[in-house]
Amino acid sequence: IPQRIFFLHDEFTHLPSFPRKSLETCFGMYNGPLGRELYSIDSTHKFVWAL
Secondary structure, eight states: OHHHHHHHHHHHHTSTTSOSSOOOOOGGGGGSTTHHHHHHHHHHHHHHHHO
16 A cells, blocks of 8 residues: 555646645544545655655
């Protein structure tokens, strides 16, 4: 799954409509059916912004 997340994040960042600042995510969304995936994408996004 991490390879897919990095791939998606890389593809999204090349889109002009993708935000150029760290995204804010409602923590309540992590408890939903796609919570783990959302958490992974959110963590990856914030990790990239920290670099």
